Amino acid sequence: TRVEFLDYEAVVDYGWSLDDDELFRKAGHADLAPDAHGRLLVHPDESLLEAAERSGFAWPFSCRGGACANCAVYLAEGELSQPTDHIMPDDLAERGFRLSCNGYPLTDELSVVFNVKQRPELDDLIL
Ligand code: FES
Secondary structure: OEEEEEEHHHHHHOOOOOOOOOHHHHHHHOOOOOOOEEEEEOOOOOOHHHHHHHOOOOOOOOOOOOOOOOOEEEEEEOOEOOOOOOOOOHHHHHOOEEEOOOOOEOOOEEEEEEOHHHOHHHHHHOO
16 A cells, blocks of 8 residues: 655644645645655555554554554545544544554555644543
């Protein structure tokens, strides 16, 4: 699975919005650092977080077991699995938030914003 990723800090810095359809196009024109915007590949049986780490990126995490939401990402395109025993409430999942530590790609392409744990709606979930 091919993943285009974007750091939420860049979204904040530039005053962009997560639900902006042009978000990744704007990121492409913003000359961001390679660890803030780029692409990586997820191998079969690899979680999104594992793939990011193998690719040399330091994305946030803590428990690695679906219990803390530090690893949360926002899914702009594609689908990432969400195991049953996790902390993410249904309403946030419906709005596109997922956990990268135990999320496995279900589509060939993903566009994700990582580092979204600083979003206010995720505050209560961060342990
Ligand atoms: Fe805790 Fe993913 S690292 S839920």
